[in-house]
Structure formats: structure tokens, C-alpha cells
Amino acid sequence: MSKIDINGDIVESLTGTTIEKKKSRIPARLDFLQSATGLILALFIIFHLIFESSILFGKDSMYAITKMFEGEFIVKDGSPIFISTLAMVIFAIFIFHAFLAMRKFPSSYREYLRYRTHAKLMNHADTNLWFIQITTGFMLFFLGSIHLYIMMTQPQNIGPFASSDRIYSDLMWPMYLMLLVSVVLHAGVGVYRLIMKWGWFDGENPRQNRIRTRKIIKIVVVFYLLIGLFSLASYIKIGYEHRVDYGKRYSVNMGDK
């Protein structure tokens, strides 16, 4: 950091303005980045859950998707390094998003008491949704980190049998169940909030847009919860049936049984 930067920080911390007596642009950047990282993660989840639920179409479908993400079209038989790299990038964005979003959390007993009592008294739909957002966000600090760390360090353990073994035999299904519910609710409420926050799709009638957005988001959240739950149930079933062959990998020649 240069000397000028340090002086700038000192001036701003003491006076609230920059050396040029202007307000810092950092709060604007942070607000934008919180939204941008949230949107990237939400888009990632939208596709991730779709690909992950390929198991509903059979083991071969899930295997094909796995191989696609392992870069089979680039390297022969694919390589888990692609998965590991993707997990690392997502983990970095995830941590940055959590860091930015934490600024909004109630940070003391008094703040929490005032916010929660007020929200309960008022019983306002969008204010209640924010409680879901901070609760699921808090849960995701831990659940998301567990999942991403495993994907980063054991990317080779993805596949119809490998994933099912992890979910059933390694007793990860309770974690995945909580992760699924948290991530879908958090992303759903988050995307709704982004649309309201930046006035996207407002058109001639922003109030109508809000009602319409809420309806669409509700349908999407229910859809993703359902495919997520059914997929998880499929992995549990496969894992249960495969428990005696724990560790054995799937190959296309085995057929979709």
C-alpha cells in the first residue's frame, strides 16, 4: 500500500471523507459486489441443481453429466481437476459474498432484539423473508463450506455410486438435506430481493412487477425444492443398495440398473 493510500485511509477514518473532501465510493462498490456475487451464486445453483438432479433420469445420465464437467470433451476420460477448480472459484465467490452480506446482519443484542421484536409485531411478508435470508445465510456459512471443501479436495468422488456412497454410507444426507433447503430458500429470496433492489423488470407498473415476481419466485423455489428432494432420495436409495460395494465406481458398461 502506498503512502498516499495510508494517508487517505487515515483522513477518511477521522473525518468521514476522502482527502478531496468527497464521500468514499467504497460503499457503492460493496453494495454492487454483494448483489453481483449473490447473482453469480444464484445462477450457479440454478444450473447445479438441474445437473445434479440428472440422477432422476438414471445413473447413465448422471454419469454423462459428471464426465462432461470433468472435461471429457477436452481430455480423454476427463479429469477431476476441472471440478476442483470450479469448486475453488465458487468457494472464493461464496466467501466474498458472505463477507459482504455479513455487514447487514444484526450485530449486537440490542440490534437483534429491536429487529426481531419489530418484525414479529409487524408481521410484514418481505421483512419476514429477510429473516429467512439471514437464517439460511448463517447456516450456509457452515453447510456450504463443508460441501465446497469436499468438492475441492475430493472431486474424483462424484458419480452415481461415489456420490450415493458419500450421501448414504458416509452419512452426509442430513447435511445435504439442510444444505438443499437453505440454499434454495436463500437463493430464491435473494433473487427476489435483487429484482426489487435494482428495479429490474419494473416496466410501467413496478407494483405489478413485484406481485408477479413473487409468484414466479415461489413457483421456482417449490420446483427446485422438489427436484432437490427427489434427487437426494434417489442418491440415498442408490447408496443404500450399493452399501455392500462401498467405494466401487460406476461405469457405463454396468447399465442403468
Place this chain on the structure above:
Amino acid sequence: MSKKEEASLEKQEQNIENAKEIAQKRDMSIDEGREITIRSFKYDPSNPNSKPKFVDYKLRETPGMTLYIALTKIKATIDNDLSSDFVCRAGICGACGMLVNGKPRLACKTLTSNFESGKIELLPLPTFKLIKDLSVDTGTWMKNMSLRVNSWIVSKEKTDISKIEKPVEPEVADEVFELDRCIECGLCVASCSTAIMREDFVGAVGLNRVARFQIDPHDERSDEDFYELIGDDDGIFGCMSLLACEDHCPKNLPLQSKIAYMRRKMVKV
């Protein structure tokens, strides 16, 4: 039931009987109205002996009764010590804001008949300094907000009041007038989770005010100038878009779209 409570109940019943007599003399009927219970917060921070408490008032509902009327009736017939604010009685002055069953509302625009259970709990607006019972000081807060966001036209042009003002496109004027309908009742601030947690937050009323001057062609300030007023976490970037302000505004101001508009402008500065 204590003797004091019995005496109070007796007094209330006597008051109802008196009201009936007066009504009969005026050829009005109040017998048809149901009995409602208004539960009010009572506390006087300026009195060291005062302790925060809730007091129940039972009264007979009359046709078209608003909470303002009910409170006036309580003060006139049951408890003249109860404090609440009002001026216009017509949803214009914004003085009678309070939490009604938890929701920020204007007492003069709230009909008691809207509460099916007949039980209505009243609390003073949070985020403002409590004066007494249901009475809060929104005036000082609003004055500080106005000063903070420089709530006036800023122009280098010298004003000549003998000349007609520079014309403005009717659509733009309508937009400015629409935002100017704000009555500073404080319901948006009292419904805002950010304002509840962080007392320096400028609130929807402040952001609306900045938007009003930002779109007014008479005002020569640039977006950079407005950034200096609201470009921080106590301003536009503190807003979490929970939209309780929009949902509780008694004047139906377009707060949702105008706050989003200001955010888009400020993030580009």
C-alpha cells in the same frame, strides 16, 4: 379484581351510560355498536416514577369510528392522562402515526371496524423519541433529515419572484409533485428494519426527498452532489429493500421504484 379496578370499570360503565343519554337526546343510537377493547402502551419517560405498562380501555364502537375518534373518546371519558398526537384528523398532517396491532398506521385513517376481534393494541412509533404514551417526536427527526439531505432547490440562478418560474414538462412536474405528497408521518421509518437497527439511517422519507430533487429540473445538483448526501451505509446503501416502507406508506408513494432508481444512479457515480 382490585377496588381500584372495580372503580375504574364502574366509571367506564357510567361513562357509557352517560354517552347513551347524550346520544338519545341527540336522537342517535349507539346501542348497536359492539364493545371494543383498546390496549394502549403508557409510559412517561420524563417522570422518574412512571413505569412502562399497558392499559385496557373498553368502549362502545360507533359507526365510522376511527382510532383517532376512539382515542379522543377515551381521553374525554375514561383517561384524560393518555397522550397521543393529532392535528388534521384527515390523513394530511401525519401527526397521528402509531403501531396498530404491530403495523404502522395513521390513527385518523384507521377504522376500528376493520378489526374483527374488536381488540386493538396501540404502541408508539419506534425509531422516534418517545414523548409520552403514544406520542413521539417525529418533528426533530424530520428536521434533521431535511437538513442532512439538503432538502431544498439548489440553483446558481438568481431567483426573481416578480418573474414566472422556468417552465417544466408536465410529466416531469407530475412526477415531482407525486413525491412531494409525502406528509412526513414517519410510518416508513417506523416500518424499516434498517432504521430499527441503525438509528442514523436516513429512511425512505429521506431517500424519497433526494429523488424528488434529483428529478426536479429546477435543481442544478449533479448525481455526484447527491452522492455526497446519501452515498453511504446510512444512506441509500443501508437500504435492504424489504419494502415495508412502500407497504405502509399512507400516501401510497412509489418508494419501491424511487429507491431503486436512486440506487442505480448512486452506484454509477
